Amino acid sequence: MNQQPEQFPDAEDLCRELAAMMRPHVTSDTALVGIHTGGVWLAQRLHAELGITQPLGSLDVSFHRDDFSRTGLKPGLKASSLPCDIEGAHVILVDDVLYTGRTVRAAVNELFDFGRPASVDLAVLVDRGGRELPVCARFCAHTLTQPLPASQNLQLERGEDGSLTLRLLGE
């Protein structure tokens, strides 16, 4: 069922585009925080590409998911790791795909458990449409013209050589 539809640009190209969009806004105060799992890979790339000095953070949003009572804890739960000081920081949250906005909501909640940032921005590789919450990415490399149906799942994958690809799963 895996396919690489032609309308998706290459993930590596998008990654470079995203970095270019973000570069003018990066300062020495910028803290990059990736959302597990695809967002962390992407954030690692951006962190290196943009030469960010604050250590890279990562978030697992499981503790704040709004569907816990229906689906329970997902396997492969990770600890959030925020080596940078969140209090007063200018945070850019990084995720691979922006969809309903619920993950971002949970990530913001998770982030605030660690302190009060001065500002929070969002950077994503792809906006697939289908928003259910008032969330908007400040940096977005690619927006689909037609929102994907709910039965389909678009996600970032990382090869053994570290290369990133977008993969569409489902009908």
Added chain:
Amino acid sequence: MKIHIKNGRVIDPASNTDRVQDVFVAGSKVVALGDAPGNFLANRVIDATGLVVCPGLVDISARLREPGYEYRATLVSEMSAAVAGGVTSLACPPDTDPVLDEPGLVEMLKYRAKTMNKARVFPRGALTVGLKGEHITEMAELTEAGCVAFSQADTPIVNTEVLHHALQYAATFGFPVWLQPRDAFVGRKGVAHDGEVATRLGLTPIPVTSETIALATILQLARDTGARVHIARISSGAGLNMVRDARAHGLSVTCDVSINHLHLCDTDIGYFNPHCHLMPPLRSQSDREALRQGLADGSIDVLCSDHTPVDDDGKQVPFDEAEPGATGLELLLPLTLKWGSEMGLPLAKTLSRITADAARVLGVDHGRLVVGAAADLCLFDPEAWSRVSRENLLSQGKNTPFLGLELPGKVRYTLVDGNVVFEAKPNT
């Protein structure tokens, strides 16, 4: 009343009879087998085709809970359960409230039971006053009132000297004494057999030595005093071997086992099933095998139900707090048949353990199906299987580890003294 029981398979273990023939009952007696006596005009004909016709069952230990524990069961409920299970004679232990240690109480119980016109009841009197193990009871008076033996139920006598004197006194009159071998200290707080299961479940254990230590004392005192001793509810292979040895050395001691211990062992406790909280405890699988074999080879004389109705409140509590015991009057026959068929025994021999042998050990003139004997009869369908369920049990006690099990042998008719005291509804 004259009853003609037609075409049944008549089994009388005492006379080693097993053949299809008719039985003729007149008044309270069996008056003929095979051909009708002259002028026999039946008031009632029972078609026993496909049924076994055997002596009414003799259950040597069943608690009726009266007096004192009527919330658990009553004479009315338990006597109905008895005849529904084909039991026509039963003996009950003295652990009622008050304890059966006074002639008046025994007379009252006998009288109450008699007015019900169901099974015959043979009480055992208390060996010591209040079962406290301090003062011996008026055994002669109690015997006159109707006690057939004396016992401590499951309360051991702590003071061995008292036990010695109690046996001496009983021996003076030749009264039988029934004792459950259980040390007063070893495992006294225990609730399960001391083995892997109790270890895993963290249940306070009762070692086999609780039984063997008590047996050593009892057997020695039986030898010394010459008392007629019956060992009640043997539970272990080691205990059974001691009884075997004592008999081999000439001691005339008898013993029994319960239907629970014949079919279950400690692993059946599963996840703390309170119905498997029994006294003595269910022991290991090898103990169970030894008991099954011992009953087959005659080392164990009798099988009994050890009927102990307990209400739900007494069982719906953690295992160690649950009251020990299981209901059994209605399961005696099915579980005896199950054992017999699993051991490959002839039906006559199987039934002997709950008829002729039971009557012999109890010292009563029942458990036989011969001309001239009281017409206490059990007619059952050996091929009918039924499921043990709360709804099917007449006993007020629904507490049995066998709930849900399919068992063979359905009682169709029970006669006591020539009267039909139980008749199964058709198609059940």
Added chain:
Amino acid sequence: MRNPQLNGHGELQHLLTIEGLPRDILLSILDTAAPFTEVAEREVKKIPLLRGKSVFNLFFENSTRTRTTFEIAAKRLSADVINLNINTSSTAKGESLLDTVDNLAAMHADMFVVRHASSGAPFLIAEHLARTGRDHIHVVNAGDGRHAHPTQGLLDMYTVRHYKKDFSNLVVAVVGDVLHSRVARSEIHALTTLGVPEVRVIAPKTLLPTEVERLGVRVFHDLKEGLKGVDVVMMLRLQNERMQGALLPSRQEYFKEFGLTQEKLDLAKPDAIVLHPGPMNRGVEIDSAVADGGRAVILPQVTFGIAVRMAVMSMLAGH
């Protein structure tokens, strides 16, 4: 017989005992617990997984410490926690265990954390809830009689894995009153399920249950002999009442023969760690020098205990 703590999908419905739980489930509890350890280090030590849920701590036997750890765990998960010390309230008035449970269930409990002096009491509660169609209420065994203390067993495994990484090459000794210990039973089942190749029990014969070797352990009666080459020493608490009933002569003799001193600990591997479920009896089962020494991981156990209990409660509430 279906394991009553698993639901139809083989997921954890209740946590009643470690015995019989598949290894995968034990590992997933330990894996899940790891991220929860970090919650305590946050600015806001609270996450909303059990928000709006009511957790009843049903303690039929007093244990301030265990009750507190469950209370903290539930509160960090944002649950409402109601503590009931029943030995001082309703059973004294004659209310039965299941009547108490029915009453609390009618108050819309979502989870019962049960401590009871009788082995199997939490099973009775779980069965009762299932029989009465209320199996959406979860039961966590917080210690029943001598039978099980599964969260203690799990937090001990978490501690062992934290320091030793891998279970598959360890020698672990459980020392002390195994006979009366629900902790020992849960530890032994957890260790053998997780693949520890050698589990030892070390105790006088009066404090070992019959056929304990059937649980998969090697039996030692000599502490020095038993500690040789050991990676992990799991001490058990010795209750004072064991001096009654002729099980032991005196605290002094017990300490001399079975108390863990530095000298005896030196017989174990140089990097051996020492666990104790607490509360400790210093100078009875353990010498202060060991309890406060560098090999003791007794305080980390307490910290990990909160995370493990948070993980267990979250996993149950999510099924």
